Amino acid sequence: MTSSQSGKIKRIAIAVVGSGGSGVMTVGDLLLRSAAKAGWYGMMRRSSGPQIRGGEAAAYVELSTSPLESPCEYFNILLALDWKNVERFASEIALDKDSVVISGEAGVEFPEMVTDSGAKIWDVDLKAMLKKLKGGRTNIAALGLLGKLIGCPANIVRNTLENKFSAKALDPEVSFAALELGVQAASQVELIMELAPPAADAEERWAITGNQAAGLGALRAGVRFVAAYPITPATEILEWMSPRLRKVGGFLLQAEDELASINMSIGASYSGVPALTATSGPGLALMSESLGLAVAAEIPLVVVNVMRGGPSTGIPTKSEQTDLNLAVHGLHGDAPHLVLAPHSIPDCLWTTQWAVNLAEKLQTPAIVLSDQSLGQTLAVTKRPRDSTIKAEREVLKKVTEKYKRYALTDSGVSPMTLPGTPDGQYTADGLEHTPEGTPSSMVEDHDAQLEKRDRKLRNFDYGDDWAEITGDGKIAVITWGSTGGTVREAVSQIDPEGNKIRLMVIRLLSPAQPDIFKKALENAERVLVVEQSYGAQFYRYLRGYFELDERAESFSKPGPLPISSTMLRDKLQEWTTV
Amino acid sequence: MNNILVPPTIPVNTFIPKDYKSSIKPVWCPGCGDHTVLMGFTKAMAKLGLNPEDAVVVSGIGCSSRIPAYTKCYGFHGVHGRSLPIAAGIKLAHPELSVLVFSGDGDGYSIGGNHFLHACRRNINLTYVVMDNQVYGMTKGQPSPTTEPDWDNGMAPGGTNLRPFQPLVIALAAGANFIARGFSGDSNGTADLIAEAVTHPGFSFVEILSPCVTFRPEQRAWKDMVRSAPVKTTFDRGQAARHLATDDGFYTGVLFRDTRPAFEPPKAKTQVEVSDFNQEFIV
Numbered sequence: 001m002t003s004s005q006s007g008k009i010k011r012i013a014i015a016v017v018g019s020g021g022s023g024v025m026t027v028g029d030l031l032l033r034s035a036a037k038a039g040w041y042g043m044m045r046r047s048s049g050p051q052i053r054g055g056e057a058a059a060y061v062e063l064s065t066s067p068l069e070s071p072c073e074y075f076n077i078l079l080a081l082d083w084k085n086v087e088r089f090a091s092e093i094a095l096d097k098d099s100v101v102i103s104g105e106a107g108v109e110f111p112e113m114v115t116d117s118g119a120k121i122w123d124v125d126l127k128a129m130l131k132k133l134k135g136g137r138t139n140i141a142a143l144g145l146l147g148k149l150i151g152c153p154a155n156i157v158r159n160t161l162e163n164k165f166s167a168k169a170l171d172p173e174v175s176f177a178a179l180e181l182g183v184q185a186a187s188q189v190e191l192i193m194e195l196a197p198p199a200a201d202a203e204e205r206w207a208i209t210g211n212q213a214a215g216l217g218a219l220r221a222g223v224r225f226v227a228a229y230p231i232t233p234a235t236e237i238l239e240w241m242s243p244r245l246r247k248v249g250g251f252l253l254q255a256e257d258e259l260a261s262i263n264m265s266i267g268a269s270y271s272g273v274p275a276l277t278a279t280s281g282p283g284l285a286l287m288s289e290s291l292g293l294a295v296a297a298e299i300p301l302v303v304v305n306v307m308r309g310g311p312s313t314g315i316p317t318k319s320e321q322t323d324l325n326l327a328v329h330g331l332h333g334d335a336p337h338l339v340l341a342p343h344s345i346p347d348c349l350w351t352t353q354w355a356v357n358l359a360e361k362l363q364t365p366a367i368v369l370s371d372q373s374l375g376q377t378l379a380v381t382k383r384p385r386d387s388t389i390k391a392e393r394e395v396l397k398k399v400t401e402k403y404k405r406y407a408l409t410d411s412g413v414s415p416m417t418l419p420g421t422p423d424g425q426y427t428a429d430g431l432e433h434t435p436e437g438t439p440s441s442m443v444e445d446h447d448a449q450l451e452k453r454d455r456k457l458r459n460f461d462y463g464d465d466w467a468e469i470t471g472d473g474k475i476a477v478i479t480w481g482s483t484g485g486t487v488r489e490a491v492s493q494i495d496p497e498g499n500k501i502r503l504m505v506i507r508l509l510s511p512a513q514p515d516i517f518k519k520a521l522e523n524a525e526r527v528l529v530v531e532q533s534y535g536a537q538f539y540r541y542l543r544g545y546f547e548l549d550e551r552a553e554s555f556s557k558p559g560p561l562p563i564s565s566t567m568l569r570d571k572l573q574e575w576t577t578v
Numbered sequence: 579m580n581n582i583l584v585p586p587t588i589p590v591n592t593f594i595p596k597d598y599k600s601s602i603k604p605v606w607c608p609g610c611g612d613h614t615v616l617m618g619f620t621k622a623m624a625k626l627g628l629n630p631e632d633a634v635v636v637s638g639i640g641c642s643s644r645i646p647a648y649t650k651c652y653g654f655h656g657v658h659g660r661s662l663p664i665a666a667g668i669k670l671a672h673p674e675l676s677v678l679v680f681s682g683d684g685d686g687y688s689i690g691g692n693h694f695l696h697a698c699r700r701n702i703n704l705t706y707v708v709m710d711n712q713v714y715g716m717t718k719g720q721p722s723p724t725t726e727p728d729w730d731n732g733m734a735p736g737g738t739n740l741r742p743f744q745p746l747v748i749a750l751a752a753g754a755n756f757i758a759r760g761f762s763g764d765s766n767g768t769a770d771l772i773a774e775a776v777t778h779p780g781f782s783f784v785e786i787l788s789p790c791v792t793f794r795p796e797q798r799a800w801k802d803m804v805r806s807a808p809v810k811t812t813f814d815r816g817q818a819a820r821h822l823a824t825d826d827g828f829y830t831g832v833l834f835r836d837t838r839p840a841f842e843p844p845k846a847k848t849q850v851e852v853s854d855f856n857q858e859f860i861v
Contacts, residue, residue, distance in 0.1 A: 036861040204860060205861045206859040206860055212859070216852075219855065220852055225670065225671050227666075227667060246843075246844060246845055247846040247848065248849065248852055249849060251670060251844075251845075255696075256692055256693065256695075259659075259660060259663070259692075259693075260660070260666075260692075261663075262663075263660040263663035263667065264664070264666050264667035266656070266664055267636070267654070267664035267667025267669075268668065268670060268671035269667075270668060271671045272672065275671075289657055290656075290657055292657075293656055293657050297654075380861060383860075419634050419652040419672065419675050420632055420674070420675060421631060422631045423631070424652075425630060425631055425650055425652050425653070426653070427646045427652075427655055428653065429646075429647070429653075429655040430657055437647075438602055438647060439644075439655075
């Protein structure tokens with residue numbers, strides 16, 4: 001918690017919990033959207049038990065006067081609509097003595113997570129207050145209460161609620177009355193710290209999840225075919241894209257399994273339509289054989305893989321960065337391909353767009369490694385990067401001499417014909433082949449094609465976007481993906497001038513670029529490698545491809561909790577003060 | 579039920595079977611049924627008068643699946659069992675192409691069995707030809723889903739003791755729009771079936787009995803066992819079910835066809851620009 005000079009805090013974290021069906025997610029969503037309208041930035045994470053319906057749920061809403069990069073470690077406010085099974089969130093909702101706990105029902109015994117924290121408890125019996133209002137819902141009252149506490153203008157909260165009436169089948173009169181009851185109940189609660197008001201001239205902001213952003217990035221780049229199989233936490237990409245693809249001349253097909261979805265995408269791309277599939281770890285594992293086919297047959301394709309806790313079914317609703325090994329090394333044979341990772345929620349848009357662009361240019365599959373925390377968190381953020389990069393495939397439209405699909409060109413990329421083109425016929429093949437595409441097991445053909453497929457990725461100029469690099473200190477911190485946000489925030493606190501710490505968030509994971517990496521790491525005396533994995537997959541990947549030697553130390557923790565920014569700050573503090 | 583089928587208009591050019599055959603020498607053994615299936619395919623194409631570049635031949639892995647490179651059409655030789663999904667992607671993205679899928683009993687009924695079921699029910703306008711020799715030939719003689727239970731082999735000495743898969747019955751139950759059986763020894767008959775399957779809308783399934791003279795030399799006797807089905811092609815699923823469930827696997831001809839329209843990707847009435855989607859996110 002950072003206090004500004006006026007005594008108001010720049011950032012507030014609110015947890016809303018309750019049993020399933022109590023409308024916890026609606027409170028969180030409306031609160032975030034109201035605050036966004038009022039000019040704040042923020043984000044909302046969702047947490048729930050494994051039950052499909054019912055069980056218990058928690059919405060974690062964080063609001064701030066500036067864009068947020070990482071989840072909080074302590075909550076300022078915990079509001080419980082009821083207290084059934086709230087303990088299951090104990091490890092996620094850390095409270096301290098400065099926290100405020102608001103109970104929506106009276107006469108309950110508070111769980112240890114509350115009593116042990118020293119937090120101030122306010123018993124606001126919303127349930128009893130609503131007894132007089134027939135059909136009035138506790139969660140709407142809670143929205144009024146929280147809106148008032150953070151200082152969000154009442155008319156904005158009212159308007160946001162009004163927009164939800166038809167979707168949620170709410171009675172307008174009763175809902176406004178419940179909202180007002182909540183506003184009045186706020187006078188019973190005294191906050192220890194107040195949220196600073198938003199900047200008056202707030203720039204354009206977007207409310208978007210990483211999964212939506214990835215979908216939009218794909219459409220911007222020209223993806224017009226998607227075949228996929230539902231899987232948590234990637235399904236929202238598909239559900240967002242399906243109706244919208246139909247509006248731009250494309251189509252999404254739900255396949256019978258991931259084996260089908262990747263092969264359908266390969267088929268569509270072979271015939272000339274930029275194609276994508278989205279999945280998570282178990283699905284990526286099933287796709288790995290056919291990813292090898294796309295490498296060998298040189299078919300452009302994008303797989304957005306939204307990582308979750310593994311191995312096996314693991315923890316489907318929680319985040320982890322543990323599909324790195326599979327994405328980079330999971331294909332059989334020598335199979336060079338692209339692996340990219342967005343480093344923030346808005347960056348899911350551009351990185352996916354870039355992945356389509358690169359896959360098409362280089363005629364190879366690209367895996368985009370997003371994760372649950374990026375994909376399913378709703379962020380109120382600055383407008384994502386605008387870019388016009390698109391799918392640009394070298395297509396041979398008119399064939400004038402004997403066509404060689406896998407011709408050995410300087411760049412390694414060979415012009416591709418599409419079915420329907422006279423005299424351009426060839427067979428795309430997973431078998432090793434000659435430049436003409438004829439199956440071959442000859443040494444010279446294997447050597448030539450292996451070298452060509454490797455060269456086209458190795459010699460390509462990826463520009464400055466391979467990593468986001470800030471600062472130029474002698475301490476280097478290297479990370480990737482969603483962990484990038486936590487690290488950026490910690491680094492900006494420890495080294496606001498950027499002269500002690502050099503932060504590198506890697507976006508292009510494969511192909512590795514040892515020379516460029518080495519240059520970026522010049523004069524670094526110590527290197528901290530931060531990631532969310534038990535087995536330190538990223539650290540081992542870096543050690544495998546680059547000369548990190550004894551300078552490097554691993555800071556690696558598994559999910560499902562986000563990387564602790566306090567532990568990270570302590571570590572960086574220790575290194576920078578030596 | 580509407581029993582009248584109007585075949586789609588196909589441009590009639592003058593082609594001969596040779597126009598569809600590449601110069602690559604097949605890996606198949608001398609006497610293998612697959613040679614004559616290839617001949618049947620080229621005859622069918624000449625009959626249809628399709629430009630070679632407007633057809634795509636898709637396959638998986640196995641002896642039969644080597645066929646794309648032996649044609650002069652566009653080809654895709656994918657991974658084991660996944661020919662149907664590849665073909666679905668091609669056809670959905672480019673409906674103007676004629677897409678033919680060639681598979682075998684291992685590729686199509688074992689490792690690719692799930693895709694077979696869903697291709698039948700999805701009813702995309704594809705032609706699916708399975709060259710069935712009741713054995714894994716490329717890996718040198720293991721039992722496939724259609725192998726007889728008592729066939730002695732190295733993987734299951736004494737036989738698998740498993741009930742053989744019934745592809746035509748399963749295709750019917752799963753919703754295929756056209757079901758036929760042919761014999762590779764009769765390349766003209768095969769050509770007719772393939773040509774009719776290509777012309778028929780929706781998912782058309784053609785099983786071709788194609789002997790493996792190397793690992794199942796006894797299949798040479800098939801030429802004396804196959805005969806035309808003594809029934810007319812039916813549009814009635816119930817009637818077809820009775821025929822298919824009771825036939826001995828050697829009746830040839832078009833055994834069932836339905837008039838279900840082929841699946842086509844739906845489109846929204848109003849088309850928009852991608853940039854219009856920005857509005858949903860702007861606060």
